[in-house]
Structures are given as structure tokens and as C-alpha cells.
Amino acid sequence: MIYAELVMIVLGISLVLYMILGGADFGAGIIEIFTGDKGNSTISKAMAPVWEANHMWLIIAIVILFNGFPKAYVILSTNLHIPVLIFLIAIVLRGAAFTFRHYDAYHDDSQVIYSKIFRYSSLVAVFFLGITISAFFGGTIPSTSSANFTDLYISPWFNLFSLSVGVFLVILAAYIAAIFLLGELETDGGYHLLSKFCKRLFLLSVIFGTAIFISSYLEGLSFHTTFISHRLSILTGVLATILIPIVFKMIRQKRIWNLRIIVGLQITLIMTGWFIIQWPNLVVFSDGSFLSIYDAASPRITMKVLFIALAIGVVIIFPSLYYLFKLFKSDSNLNVN
Template identity: 40%
Template sequence: MLTVVILFLCFAILLYFLLGGADFGAGIIELFTSDRNKNRTRRTSYQAIGPIWEANHMWLIIAVVILFVGFPNIYTQLSISLHIPILIMLMGIIARGTAFSFRNYDAIKGERTQNLYNHIFVYSSFITPLFLGIVAGSAISGQINVQATTFMDAYVYDWFNLFSIAVGLFTVALCGFLAAIYLIGESIAEKDVKRFILKAKVLNILAFVCGGLVFLAAEIENVHLARWIFGNPISLTAVILASISLVLLWITVNKGKRFIARLFAAFQVSMILLSVGYRHYPNFVLIKGGANLSLLTDHATDKTITTLGTALLLGSLLILPSLFYLYYSFKDRNREED
């Protein structure tokens, strides 16, 4: 049953990045859109995420619950050492969701309040994935110091380092790229399609540059990222497949096959996560000095894991069909309105 729980954890993290990350990316794209095109971008983004944006946070909640119940040592260490970036990330999620709701459903849509909501939405859309990436980078950086005796060593330097920040910037670029690819498929006017294709190309280049910064920062911070990825056949294969899927993605975009392009984008991101995660599995948190917290050893009692795994299996029978129906219903309603 432990394997089932771990698979659900990995599945939840992956889906949150693919779906929630694309939602964040919609705000990132809006942030870097010219004033004359902002309204068109907002309308297209709303058609894409609309009221289903909140459902995507379900995957984050599932991941947190799994860690809290099934892996309390890991949950505790992350919550203590990385509580500052986690708090900022959570505040960003709340601010973004609040602004998104108010700017779309506000009964009195005054210019001043709309501007406030728009600014909160776009900046929190940037800040949230930035700190999500910082948390992820910190977990594998080996900088978490459980023996720290000062505030800075215990709560700041664990995450405020070149590698974690570089991972955060890479996450922002990747979320923006995902959103641009998804929004190509949501666009009706040819002008909007071309605009999102251009943004996808720019964000693709930025993601590549930020990825290079991650490797550079890893060398500076003595994080063995290159060895993890290129010294392991599975991780290396994942990188090769991600590169191939990127080429195929742009071929399908140019041919107008938007749905297939989305699949290639999701596959590429999945391979990127696999290339990094596979090498140091089952270690979930790398501790300064060479220690680590493992999914296979730092878990709850067998009885707790069995109960959690059973709940996840039974819950998925209810949640997954309902979620699929929510997506289908909302997309079908958009088609009728169009």
C-alpha cells in the first residue's frame, strides 16, 4: 500500500504543476502583455480556466494531506525549514484566487477596483510559482540545515540561495510556456493564435535560459544536478524524450493541431520532472551534510499507510469522474456561447 500512496503523491504533484501551473501561467502572460491586448488576453484566459481554476488546487491539497498523514517527518521538516517561502506561496494562491473572482464577478466593476484586482492577479500569478519552484529547489538542494543555531541559517539560507531561486525562475518560465500552449487552443481569432504562438516561443527561450541558470547555480552551490540527470540512463532518456517532444510540439503547432500540441507540452514537462526526480528517489528532502528524508523509510505506521491508501483509492473513484465532468461541462458551455 505504500507504493500506492507514493504514486498518488507523485501523481498529485505532477497534475498540480501541469494544471495549476498553467493557470499561474495565464497570469504571467497577462503581466507581460501590452495594454491594448490585455482585455483580449483576459477573455481568452477566462474561457480557459473560468470557475475550474480552483479545482486545480485540489491536487496541491491532496499532496499536502498525503505528506501530513503518510510522511509526517517530511511534512514537519519542510513546514519548519521552508515556512517562509511556503507562507508566501500560500498567500499568493489566496490573493490570486480572490482577485480572479472579484475582477470577474464584481457587481460594481469600477475602473479603480478592476485595476487593483488585475494587479493583484498578475503579480500573485508570478510570485506563487516562483516560490513554488523555490520550495521544490530547496528540497533537493541539500541546503536545509537541521543543525542550525541561528535564525538565518535555520529559516532563510535553506531556501535563499542561487540554486533555489534559479529553480523558481525556471518554474515561472515553464508555467508561462504551458499556459501559452494551452491558450493557443482556446483562441478563436487568428490574430490571437499568432500572438500566443509568439509568446510561447519567447517563453520557450526563457525557459531554456533559466534552465541553463539552474545548472550554473547547481555547480556554484555544489548541487550534483548534472550528474543526477546525465549520469543516469532513465533520467538521460527522459531528457532526450523531452527534447524530441519539444520539436514535435512546434511541428504540431505550425500544422494547427492544437490539442496534440498540448499533449506534447504536458509530456515534455512530465519528462523534465522525471529526469530530476528519478535519480534521487526515494529521497524526498536532501539535508545538509548528506542526510536525507526518504519516502520508503520516513513514513507513518503501516496501519496509517494502509488506511490512507484505501481512502485515496476509494476517493479517486468519486473525484476523478466528477473532475472530468466539470471540465467537460465548462468546455461544452464555452462552445455553446461561442
């Protein structure tokens, strides 16, 4: 079933790209909660040309999921109905508010409302994205459909473990955005402020990264033991941590593009660590059973056609995306130096 694996890899790549690019966009909203209107214009300017494209990765991922692995899509949309719906409404509100803020013909008091909605719904969106994702590997979803409402639709995502993954993702998104925005600032004062902010986020990410393991233990879940039993996922965790001092150094040296690449690598490592634990399972159930990619996969012919369609898509999308980023992001370094 080589196509199922290939399609799954494309899904994984889409998720990593969504986490990095979409995460930077969500994170920008979260950072604005702290910087207020000071950061507003930088963020609008930096995000406006690319934010729509950054969110397309979610569409690609979800389409792959329902076309290629419909059983997993069904679990996502039934057991996790509530957090998914909250995530989506937040996405609608923040996207609309961001656009309204940018395109309103008059910049008056209504800007305050747009900004508020954009900021807080960005936070809510990432938080619930984290909560939703956590349920896939946390082992919190019941494998049966004959249980009461709470067991089926609430406890899979409303638990300490999911909440700490949600918070961790919020911090991660803010961190990605902070690093990205470092290259978009026009003053040194702002740079200094934002780099201090980055360092605080490091501390928080370590704290809440640990909290994920502790909450897994407290909730009696299997995540912490599974993680330890996978050497490769430990390696990715260690590597992501080792990169932290390098990031510090590069922030000092203002090497924006290297910084962005390293942080992209860190996120990729964290996500890869997660994928290694999961593989080849899509969902880990509360009774310890699994839904593997082979169980969930569509018939071979669908996977084959889907893979070809995705391959064509990649050939079209990546060069276009490269062009877009080159057009709008290649002069970032100039702003700082």
C-alpha cells in the first residue's frame, strides 16, 4: 500500500507547512495582544500579501484527510465536533477581521473592534487547533460509539493533556511569529523588544512542553511512555532543544533569514517527533487500540489518483509560492540593517 504512505507523507508536509506559515499568522495575532497597536502596522504589512496562501495548507490537509483517510476524518468531525467548530469559527472571525482592518476605506474607531476580534480569535483558533490535534495521539477518544455524551464528545478533548497541548501550540505560534516579525521591523527599539519577547517564549515553551508529559502521566495516558520508547522522537526533541542557543546567537547577530530557517527546522523537528510516535497510526483510542493509515485509507485506486493530483498540485503550487514569497519577502533583511 505504497500510495497510502506517500499520501500520508504529503499530509504530514502540509501540516508542517501549516504549522510554520499558518502558525506565524496566528502567532502575529497573539503577539498583538501584548504589543497592542504598536505592532499593528508592522504585522498588517508583513502578513497581508501572504496570509491567504498560508492558510491554504489547512484546506489541502483536510481534503487529503477526507479523500484519502475518510475514517479518520469521520472521527475528527464527530468525537471532536465541538473543538473543531470553535476552531473554525475563530478562523472565520480572525480572517474576516484581518481583512476588514486592512481594507476598510476609513481608519476610524472600528479599527479597534477589528483588532480585538483578530487578536483574540487568533488565540482561540490555535488553542483549539492544539486541543483537536492532541486527541489524535493522546489516546482519549473512545473506540466505541455507544457511550454517553460526555465520554463521546467532551472528554476526548477536555482534559489536562489536551489543554496543555493547546497552550503549547499557542506559545509555539507566538514564537514562530515573533521570529518572523523580527525581520519586518523598521526600528532597532522594536527589534530589542521583540527579541526579549522571543526569549520569554522559549522559557514558556520549555515549561509547557514539560507540562504535556506531566499531564499525560496525571491523566493516565500513554503519550509519555510511548515518547520515551521511540529513540528517533527523543532525538528530534533533543535536536530542537539544541538549536535554542543557536537561535539566541542569531537573534543577536540579526541574521534574519538563517534565523527563520533554523526556527522552521525546529518546528519541523517537533512535528516529525510527533509523526514518528504516531506512525503508522492515525488515531490512538482510549482502550489502547489503533486506527492505522492502512485501516483508514481509501481503496488503492483512490489513493493513486489522489497522489497524482497532489503531485500535479505540488508542481504548480511550490513555484508560485516561491514567486510570491520572493516578491514580498526577499527585502526583509534590508529593513533591519
